[in-house]
Amino acid sequence: MMHYSLPDGSLMPMLGLGTYDLRGAEGAASVRTAIELGYRHVDTAATYENEEAVGEGIRSSKVARDQIFLTTKVDRANLRTSDFIGSAEASLAALGCDYVDLLLVHWPNAEIPIEETLAGASELVAAGKTRFIGVSNFTRPRLKALLKASDLPLVTNQVEYHAHLNQRGLLRLCEENGVLLTAYSPLGQGSVLKDETICDIAKRIGRSPAQVALRWLLQKGVAVIPKSSSAARMRENLGMLDFELDRVEMERIESIGVCNRVIDWWPGTFEEDPDVFA
Numbered sequence: 001m002m003h004y005s006l007p008d009g010s011l012m013p014m015l016g017l018g019t020y021d022l023r024g025a026e027g028a029a030s031v032r033t034a035i036e037l038g039y040r041h042v043d044t045a046a047t048y049e050n051e052e053a054v055g056e057g058i059r060s061s062k063v064a065r066d067q068i069f070l071t072t073k074v075d076r077a078n079l080r081t082s083d084f085i086g087s088a089e090a091s092l093a094a095l096g097c098d099y100v101d102l103l104l105v106h107w108p109n110a111e112i113p114i115e116e117t118l119a120g121a122s123e124l125v126a127a128g129k130t131r132f133i134g135v136s137n138f139t140r141p142r143l144k145a146l147l148k149a150s151d152l153p154l155v156t157n158q159v160e161y162h163a164h165l166n167q168r169g170l171l172r173l174c175e176e177n178g179v180l181l182t183a184y185s186p187l188g189q190g191s192v193l194k195d196e197t198i199c200d201i202a203k204r205i206g207r208s209p210a211q212v213a214l215r216w217l218l219q220k221g222v223a224v225i226p227k228s229s230s231a232a233r234m235r236e237n238l239g240m241l242d243f244e245l246d247r248v249e250m251e252r253i254e255s256i257g258v259c260n261r262v263i264d265w266w267p268g269t270f271e272e273d274p275d276v277f278a
């Protein structure tokens with residue numbers, strides 16, 4: 001496994017399991033399978049309505065809780081201090097855990113001052129209910145404002161990132177400020193797997209399109225959380241850890257130039273920074 005060094009020197013796996021849409025007993029079984037295959041990082045959210053299943057999957061895997069990096073997220077409606085704390089505590093109860101490793105603001109909310117959210121985050125960190133905090137779906141202007149306001153280190157900005165949404169400028173801003181970029185929908189929910197360049201490289205090097213798409217992100221220093229409900233595809237995605245793309249292959253993917261955002265749950269969020277390739 002490849003890791004990212006966290007502010008306290010501990011390690012976060014650069015590959016995690018996305019769990020959107022993995023619910024109930026099947027969802028729990030998927031999480032358990034992933035952990036048995038070697039995944040040590042699981043991504044969930046209050047709004048996925050699967051935290052019970054994720055907690056159950058972790059417990060039934062028999063791998064100790066402290067060996068797994070667990071992320072959950074607080075909905076944008078709950079960003080006022082007491083709501084933020086209440087949402088995190090409800091997530092812990094649903095997960096059946098004393099703490100999460102990372103708690104993210106799921107989407108920004110311009111109507112709630114970010115200082116309110118940060119106050120809640122500080123309390124949760126002080127109480128040991130989350131080890132770290134981060135954000136999701138923050139554009140460059142919003143991230144810059146947050147970095148100015150926050151005394152806590154921001155571990156990650158989790159955003160849609162794949163070969164058809166190569167948000168180079170946002171990645172640069174994260175790197176300059178010591179924030180890890182985590183790619184959600186790293187396969188573009190499957191759309192990237194049909195890309196001609198990705199398929200051509202995969203064929204030439206005897207790898208699958210998913211492995212090539214994920215490896216490109218990893219070599220750019222981006223963490224990835226592909227979702228799969230299939231043990232075979234979970235294993236395939238793990239296989240992106242044991243090969244390298246060369247410079248020419250990296251550059252070919254870098255210059256694909258397609259702009260296809262697949263997630264836009266809160267229209268207006270991304271309009272403040274439309275130039276995603278810059």
Ligand SMILES: NC(=O)c1ccc[n+]([C@@H]2O[C@H](COP(=O)([O-])OP(=O)(O)OC[C@H]3O[C@@H](n4cnc5c(N)ncnc54)[C@H](OP(=O)(O)O)[C@@H]3O)[C@@H](O)[C@H]2O)c1
Pocket residue numbers: 017018019020021043044106136137158159183184185186187188189190193210211225226227228229230233234236237263
């Ligand atoms: N922060 C946010 O706002 C946000 C938004 C969206 C997603 N996320 C997180 O990011 C995770 C991943 O994103 P996502 O679920 O939207 O999309 P994704 O991971 O890009 O794609 C998932 C789709 O690809 C398929 N797949 C997985 N591995 C494959 C492989 N090796 N070959 C072929 N198909 C494969 C899966 O099908 P099978 O299940 O059948 O394998 C599923 O249909 C989510 O689950 C969630 O945890 C966060």
